[in-house]
Amino acid sequence: MLLQTSSLSFSHPGQSPIQFPDIHLNSGDSLLILGKSGSGKTTLLNLLSGLLRPLTGEVILDGKSLSKLSSHELDEFRGKKIGIVFQKPHLISALNVKENLQLVPYFSKEKAQNLDQLLIDLGIGGKAKSSVLTLSEGEAQRVSIARALAVSPKLILADEPTSSLDDEHAEKVIQLLKSQSEKIGAALVIVTHDQRVKNHISNFIEVKA
Amino acid sequence: MNLFKISWKYLTFRPLSTGLNVFLLALGLAIITVLLLIQDQLEKKMNQDAAGIDMVVGAKGSPLQLILSSVYHVDFPTGNIPIDEAKKLSRNRLVKNVIPLALGDNYQGFRIVGTNHDYLELYQVDFSSGKAWELPFEVVVGAEVAKKLQLKVGDEFLGSHGISMGSHDHDQHNFVVSGVLAPKGNVVDRLVLTSFESVWYTHDEGEEIATEDESSPDSLTVLRSDLASEPSEGHDQFHQKVKTKGFPESDQPREVTTLLLQFRNPMAAVQLPRMINSGTSMQAASPSFEISRLFELLGVGVSLLQGIAVILIVVAGLGIFIALFNSLKERKYDLAILRALGASRMQLLILVFLEGILLTSFGAILGMGLGHGFLALLVSQSDQMMVSSIQPWIFLNQELWILVYALVVGVLASVIPAWSAYQTSIARQLTKA
Incomplete structure (x- = not known):
């Protein structure tokens, strides 16, 4: 078992606590987290990545309980084990495409996979030296996927990766996420309310506020 | 990364x-x-240039001006003092040594200083070529002067009256470079040094020629010292060796511009200034005191x-x-x-x-x-x-x-x-x- 959560709950300040369904995932599995806007999908993702600490319950990833790690250990653990694709690409605009990817091995102290090959696989091999400001939205999202995959993490978390993309690009992005995570044997968790994603991944849980 | x-x-x-x-x-x-x-x-x-000078004596005026003009050679001299009074002062038992200076001329903006060999010793100069002056009108030029004006031993030039460029030339007698000094990084680098006699004779001639009214500008080549048309008086003296120590000899009432003094003992610092300032027509100024006053102003x-x-x-x-x-x-x-x-x-x-x-x-x-x-x-x-x-x-x-x-x-x-x-x-x- 790669990822396991038990009786997770979280409370935003001034709001009633949210209870989350338990998750059990093996390497190579895919899972959708569905739910209405504001239901706490992203909060669950943040709990899974250790960016937020739960009110109750625990997250066990690759045999380690996230709540038992110090904040510094957690930062490093996250860098090594988890790749995150955010809703928006959030690339560092002062750096070019390749440099954005090189950040990952530097901060996670983990060996990177072949970054040039990764960019080629994602269809943006020619953009390695480009400024991220010159990328189209679809290209930028693909760079952010490449960044999530850079050190071959065990778990890939994607937060509405397709919400701002047209059909064609959304299709491509989902395909890439699936194929690439299978290639490196990582579990894939996608938060979405996008019908286009549901067509590709059948395994899902629903979050209700 | x-x-x-x-x-x-x-x-x-x-x-x-x-x-x-x-x-x-x-x-x-x-x-x-x-x-x-x-x-x-x-x-x-400033400290380096004033090293070894305990006191400066010159004509009455601003003491700061006196120091600036006679130690650093930047301001105008305060005026001249009679050589007799200067000699009298040099015989005072509190005075160890006196270096007289005659200022007031320049060559291309570099000041010509008439003095004796003590001045060279005071700044412990080294010659990069040539030697110190021995005859009137022989000059020793500082390193910077030589560099800027491309002067070497044997070169001749005319001095001008005044301490800045553009004033009228003393066109009666050429100075001859007898030595060039090695760069020292002090005030001497920028001076043209010569004997007292040179400065005096330059001015004497100017007066004589003017009175005899034969000062057509072209006459300067004629006035090379060995030509026959020289005024009668004092031609021989151009070939006599100049005094290298103490005050120069002269049969006329001469003047000097300033005196650089070294004290024999600390008592002199107390007694001499008072004596000079109240008892003579001269004034005494201390370089270190005036410099600190200057820095206070700055x-x-x-x-x-x-x-x-x-x-x-x-x-x-x-x-x-x-x-x-x-x-x-x-x-x-x-x-x-x-x-x-x-x-x-x-x-x-x-x-x-x-x-x-x-x-x-x-x-x-x-x-x-x-x-x-x-x-x-x-x-x-x-x-x-x-x-x-x-x-x-x-x-x-x-x-x-x-x-x-x-x-x-x-x-x-x-x-x-x-x-x-x-x-x-x-x-x-x-x-x-």
Whole structure:
């Protein structure tokens, strides 16, 4: 078992606590987290990545309980084990495409996979030296996927990766996420309310506020 | 990829704001550099030039002017004193040695100083070629004079009356260069030294020719000393050796401009000035006292400049702070991403500090460069002897303090932005969008 959560709950300040369904995932599995806007999908993702600490319950990833790690250990653990694709690409605009990817091995102290090959696989091999400001939205999202995959993490978390993309690009992005995570044997968790994603991944849980 | 490279990329990502801040800081530090260099060298130079001179005696007037004109050769002389009074003073038991000077002429702006060989000894000169003067009209030129005017042993030139360029030439007799001095970095570098007699004879001739009214401008070639048309009196004296010690001999009532005195004992410092100032038509001035008075006067200007420099540095610090702080809003996102990628809080803290420090280090280096460059420009453009002798490309230990100031500014400006970077909550940042 790669990822396991038990009786997770979280409370935003001034709001009633949210209870989350338990998750059990093996390497190579895919899972959708569905739910209405504001239901706490992203909060669950943040709990899974250790960016937020739960009110109750625990997250066990690759045999380690996230709540038992110090904040510094957690930062490093996250860098090594988890790749995150955010809703928006959030690339560092002062750096070019390749440099954005090189950040990952530097901060996670983990060996990177072949970054040039990764960019080629994602269809943006020619953009390695480009400024991220010159990328189209679809290209930028693909760079952010490449960044999530850079050190071959065990778990890939994607937060509405397709919400701002047209059909064609959304299709491509989902395909890439699936194929690439299978290639490196990582579990894939996608938060979405996008019908286009549901067509590709059948395994899902629903979050209700 | 490392933190250094990342902060470098951030800096070069907004070149205008970075450049402006670096430049502001550099200006402030440049002023400090210039002040440091000038103060250090001027003080050193002035003390060096006045070394061995306990007191200066000259005609009554401003004591500061007397010192400036006869020790540093920058201001106008106060006037002349009768040689008899000077001789009387030199026989005083409190006086160890007297070096008389005759000032008032120049060649191409370089002052001609009539004196004896004691003056050469006072500054412990070395000759790069030739030797000291022995006959009237033989001169020894300082290193800088020789370099600027391309003079070498055997060259001849005419002196002009007055201490600045453009006054009328003494066109009766050529000076002949008998020696060129090695550069010493002191006032002698910029002087034309000759015997007392040379200065006297130059002026004598001028008067004689004028009265005899045969001073057509072309007559100067005729007046080479060995030609027959010389005025009768005193031609022989041109070939007699000049006095190399003490006062020159003369059958006429002569004058000298100033006397440089060395005391025999400390008592002289108390007694001699009072005696001279009240008992004679001359005045006595102490170089060290007048210099410290001068620096006191200059101090106001120096403090003003220092104030401006400090203000510039503070403004630059604020500029860097504001730039870092402003960019932090967009940057908080970046920082959150970096955290999500595995960066620790400490690394982000270092990242922001590094940026501030990099910025100010560049400012410091540019500032020192600007300071030295500006001084070099100032020196190369200046005819003022005092300024033109400053070396713009020597580096002082105090300049390391400029680096320290700059780093302190960098750290101070980064403290708040860095702390707020440290505090960034990743989840809140990333989900805010």
